[in-house]
Amino acid sequence: MHVPDGFINAPVSVAAAVVATGAVAVSLRGARRELDERTAPLAGLVAAFIFAVQMLNFPVAAGTSGHLLGGALAAILVGPFTGVLCVSVVLLMQGILFADGGLTALGVNITVMGAVTVVVAYALFRGLLRVLPGTRRSVTAAAFAGALLSVPAAAAAFTLIYAVGGTTQVPIGKVFTAMVGVHVLIGIGEALITAATVGAVIAVRPDLVHGARGLTAPLKLRVGGEFVDAPAAAVRPVAARSAKRVWAVGLAAALVLAGLVSSFASSSPDGLEKVAADQGIDAKADQYEHATADSPLADYAVKDVGNESLSVGLAGVIGVGATVAVGSGVFWIARRRRTDEPAPAPAPSTTAV
Known part of the structure; x- marks a missing residue:
């Protein structure tokens, strides 16, 4: 659902940029509370994973494909404020490096x-976790539902923006019906990917899933034939090693998806592209050339590499590396600003002398 230049007029684009800037600013402040020594490295990985999976367009209807948006996945894994930053980093890298x-x-x-x-x-x-049993299965089911609804909601939001600032005159009712209809189908794919990923992380490290906090059982040790809670000093080294394994496995998965599996992605236009072509939304888009159209990685292909699969795979690997580096830097800075903040001064004593 990457909106290209030329769909939305300049005044509304500027207004949306102001809204987005505000959302990022608020998220930077909120992310300080969400990020710690465990989640800060994971946040950069989540951004890279979203980038990789977004390269895997999957067919949803005749001549139409879809891809992960990633907002639900990021929010549930690392928190809503950090999630906004994850998706923003991905979109920035895609726009600058890949002209997407x-x-x-x-x-x-x-x-x-x-x-x-x-x-x-x-x-x-x-909301669902408030009424469902406090189990890991409930977290996975709630993740599925949240991801499913988020995609048509984004399609409706785009339609609203287009109704205010679209560059062509088209029946908005038809645009809304087409956008929401096709993105409900895309939402099913989003929900499956999100639930599978959240479920996989919960299975090995539930404490790394922001949305699953409170479900983690303490580590047990057998002492004298009985199980007792392990002391914190014994848990920390085990948790640190486990977190590193999760990070390494996640990065490897992102590299494989972007470097190898991406070559098999559907070549059909995604939901927005299909609706834009059918409804005439893209009538003026050809007048705008992307500012980074001459990028050596434009259109997810490495310039001057003749083999298409190799070109796409190399571009994907470069994209994953760049995204994890930039994302990790952003989240490291956000967390550092939190740790650098002075502790609040103690309240003055009111004890009578």
Whole structure:
């Protein structure tokens, strides 16, 4: 659902950029509370994983494909504020390096694919956990539902923005029906990917899943034939090694998906591209050339590499590496700013002398 240049007029694009800037600023402050020594490295990995999976377009209807948006997945794994930042980093890297999503439409994309998906998915996720049993299966089921709803919600948000600032005159009712209809189907794929990923992480390290905190059972040791809670000093080294394994496995999976599996992705236009072509939304888009159209990685292919599969795979690997590096840097800075903040001064004593 990457909105290109030329779909939304300049005033509304500027307004969306202001909204997106505000969302990122608020998320930077909120992420300080969500990030710690465990989740800060994971957040950079989540951004890279979303980048990799977004390269895997899957067919949803005749001549139409879809891909992961990632807002729900990021919010549930690392928290809603950090989730907005994860998706924003991905969109920025895609726009600058791969000419995917217009740079003038970056604010629209962050608002729709980042803020809207995270808010809708996480609100439903938390609401469901209030009424479901406190189990890991409930977390996975709530993740599925939140991801499923987040995609058509993003499609509806785009339609609203287009109704206000679209560059062509088309029947908005038809655009809304087409956008939401096809993105309900895409949402099913989003939900399956999100639930599978969240479930896999919960199975090995539930304490690394922001949305599953409170479900973690303490580590047990057998002492004198009985199981007792392990002391914190014994848990920390085990947890640190386990977190490193999760990070390494996750990075390897992202590299394999982007470097190898991406070559088998559907070549059909995604939901927005299909609706835009059918409804005439893209009538003026050809007048705009992407600012980074000459990038050596434009269109997810390495320039001057003749073999298509190799070209796409190399571009994917470079993208994963760049995204994890930039994302990790952003989250390290956000967490460092938190740790550098002075502790609040103690309240003055009111004890009478």
